[in-house]
Amino acid sequence: GRTLKNILVTGGMGFIGCNFIRTLLEKTPEFSGRIVNLDVLTYAGNPASLADIESRFGPGSGSVRYVFEHGDICDRSFVESVFKKYDIDTVAHFAAESHVDRSILGPEAFVKTNVMGTFTLLDIARNFWQARKDTLFHHISTDEVYGSLGETGYFTETTPYDPRSPYSASKASSDHLAMAYHHTYGLPVTLSNCSNNYGPYQFPEKLIPLMILNMLDGKPLPVYGDGKNIRDWVYVEDHNRAVWAIMQKGRAGEKYNIGGENEWENIKLLDALIDITADKSGLDKNKIRGTINYVKDRPGHDRRYAIDCSKIKAELGWKQAATFGQGLERTVDWYLANNGWIKGILSGGYKNWVKQNYEGR
Ligand code: NAD
Numbered sequence: 001g002r003t004l005k006n007i008l009v010t011g012g013m014g015f016i017g018c019n020f021i022r023t024l025l026e027k028t029p030e031f032s033g034r035i036v037n038l039d040v041l042t043y044a045g046n047p048a049s050l051a052d053i054e055s056r057f058g059p060g061s062g063s064v065r066y067v068f069e070h071g072d073i074c075d076r077s078f079v080e081s082v083f084k085k086y087d088i089d090t091v092a093h094f095a096a097e098s099h100v101d102r103s104i105l106g107p108e109a110f111v112k113t114n115v116m117g118t119f120t121l122l123d124i125a126r127n128f129w130q131a132r133k134d135t136l137f138h139h140i141s142t143d144e145v146y147g148s149l150g151e152t153g154y155f156t157e158t159t160p161y162d163p164r165s166p167y168s169a170s171k172a173s174s175d176h177l178a179m180a181y182h183h184t185y186g187l188p189v190t191l192s193n194c195s196n197n198y199g200p201y202q203f204p205e206k207l208i209p210l211m212i213l214n215m216l217d218g219k220p221l222p223v224y225g226d227g228k229n230i231r232d233w234v235y236v237e238d239h240n241r242a243v244w245a246i247m248q249k250g251r252a253g254e255k256y257n258i259g260g261e262n263e264w265e266n267i268k269l270l271d272a273l274i275d276i277t278a279d280k281s282g283l284d285k286n287k288i289r290g291t292i293n294y295v296k297d298r299p300g301h302d303r304r305y306a307i308d309c310s311k312i313k314a315e316l317g318w319k320q321a322a323t324f325g326q327g328l329e330r331t332v333d334w335y336l337a338n339n340g341w342i343k344g345i346l347s348g349g350y351k352n353w354v355k356q357n358y359e360g361r
Pocket of ligand 1: 016098
């Protein structure tokens, strides 16, 4: 595999990025390099998610393996200075505006960060790395770029792009730019398209943590439309292990699908989640089920996503480690044990936004 030394992780204070940094520093003995976490701290970025990592691996600890740089991926001179200061040889690009509902209400931030931000990073990487061979730009993306499926079929790496929301359109644009930088300028780019992630540290606007926290608070459980939309779910650590496998051994210029091979109708998933959360917290299942509240469907709501990830399995030997049952149990346990983190993230702009968008419907 590649020897990756100075990795720039963008968006490392967000859900998947902070789990990625943890996995690399705590559970990946073959990685002995340094991580620079560049994040502008939008509502979704939470420094509390890495406070312990900062004290164990950050400046002031024995050998510094983790540094946080606060700033915007769209800010060219700032990003350039970070590349220079740390001699960055690898980018793991997670930073994005990531919530579909927000992209419907305010698409501009999505175009700025996801399209212009990705462009800025690619362009700096190309210039900074011009003559170097030991470099890699890994771009993290979503299966939503492929559009929506009917009852059968799967997205493969050759499925034509057909994004339907401002979020997926902005991610699709960024994917095309990443590939174009490989084909046009020879930048060593790898790309992954992953299905829905779940796990610890996920911002409680997304389905699974939203439902867990609403159950614990005795609030209604909002379900879009008829609840029969289907998503594939992958445990965040499995996604990140796949990203790492690609960064080490994936071929430049190739894209890889990542998924859980774990399709669930939203309403059935909620049912399973109610059982686990009620069992662990001593709440009454029937009472919780009575709080399910069907709300007006999201405009342009894709019906089904399902992903074929046989390429990464065959080529890189990756496979999922967590079953859905195990992953959900760990997730519920984590939310039950981390009240401080939850309180911290719920203060701030998020509260008002949730009021407007989930409680007022
Ligand atoms: P998130 O919203 O939890 O975190 C995004 C992070 O990026 C935050 O810390 C935020 O502060 C930071 N950020 C946003 N704009 C920035 C900017 N302009 N400059 C610097 N930092 C900025 O997102 P996530 O769920 O962790 O998703 C990470 C990546 O994975 C995204 O690219 C997303 O498209 C992709 N993805 C997510 C999922 C999922 O289920 N969550 C699935 C597939 C792919």
